[in-house]
Amino acid sequence: MLACALALAGSVLLGPSAPGGALSGRSLPVEAVRDVVPNRVMTWNLCNPCDANALDRAAEIAAHAPQVIGMQEACARDVDRIRDYLEAFHGLVYHVAYGSVLRNWGRCGGAPWNPGGFGQAVLSAAPMTDRVNVEYPDGGSEDRGYLAVTTEVDGRAVRVLNTHLAQRRQEAVRADQVEVLAEEVARHERVIVLGDFNAVPEAPELAPMWELATDTDPRCRPSSAASGTGACEPTTDWRSKFDYVFLRGIAPVDHRVQHTAHSDHDLLYADVDLT
Template sequence: MLGLAAAVLASTGPAGAAPGPVNAAPVSANAASGPVSSTRAPVVNRVMSWNLHAGGEDVSAQAREVARLRPQVIGFQEACRADVKEIQSQLKRMGLTYYVAYGTVRGDRWNCGLWGGNAFGQAVLSATPIVERGNQLYSQGGTEERGYMWVRTTVNGKATWVYNTHLAQAGQRTERARQVDELTRATRSRARAVILGDFNAEPQYAELGGMWSSRFRDADPDCGRAENYPACAPTADASPRRKKFDYIWLRGIAAPGGNTVVGSPHSDHDMVYAGLR
């Protein structure tokens, strides 16, 4: 019933039409709310990750949340293609033009619409053209299909590889460890790389060891490989408490202001963004 769509990708946006840059002020780490601005241009050094909790959320409200933060690059997880297209369209009406690439992992008739199905997985939106893109399913997804996608685009005036992923659900640590291994092997040659995503694991979990040993660092300055004190900012509703599941991993890039976590009633995950140098 679930059809795997390998490398179902698209890039949309008017040719050569990239919004003009604005200077980004450093952001404070672990803040509870994000900036509101009437400036209709993305912040050229800002990247953002958000699990959209596909199915049943207010897509128009999600578009307004993105417009409030104005990231240069956005990585969505649990994203229905139709919802992403609608978010892209609404952002354009608000003066924010984005190119989009899709990383499909399955055709989903339940979360993404009963009539005719709808591609489900990840998506990356970029305010500058996407030069390269790709999509890969993990060899073992666990109880649901999982995968990662990548694009090459421009962040803060520099060519940057941006990866976006969603790892296996709770109780599947072995699968997550294998997925981390596949992801880090795929990124090994990328000197300037960002990985966005929902890892369903806290930083000290053993399955994330491969991220730390691959020279990736969390944009959250309070997060490290060991148990973290002060604690990393939580990003998701989880049992028995809120947990840090959502990441901006950086290699060859600094985030001088750390990352900011912004709560939203329009998903069970918070938005996480960072200003990159």
């Protein structure tokens, strides 16, 4: 704890560092954010490996101050740093739940006998309970799964799921994964599903999700995407919509896709109404 405190103090004195360790030259926020937006949720694939650091990622999140954030391709150590920087530099305090499905030295470093955890993570301004971490029976080319927690959004308790489906060109594997996910979603009258589905809205494997939930953008549906109306806004650098905030029993209010230089996936956040 003392070592972490000294390291954090040094960061405050020196300012944020660039990925290579050099000072970035940016000043810290003049006024730290003090409160989250209570009805805002966000999903973000952090991209691993990517040339980005936790300071920059924390600043991206703080700019929108969501109540709940679902992260994919997340190393537990990186998430710890992001959480610490959100509090130290932006006044935002989050609880963390980890949904690691891999212990991967190549992805997350660590000692050879104790590699870092890799998978999903959820940050929530409210405490989280009933955490469940599920690994899909078949992950495809890499183990995948979902993390489920109960927390508070818009002043009400809600089940939140965060997932990352199999990589592109593995449609059959994703179809099996969606069946597992949809079975859990169907158990709840009110649920938010965040994640990187690695599939466009009209992909056949996503059909079970569309039967149970709607996208945070009411105009985005499989039919609208297939017809080429452009209603589904892309969320990746290759201009595909792979990232979703699915809502079941919850009304969408607003949403935004925010481009970022710190991942190959954009940030997607949604304001919702649970009343």
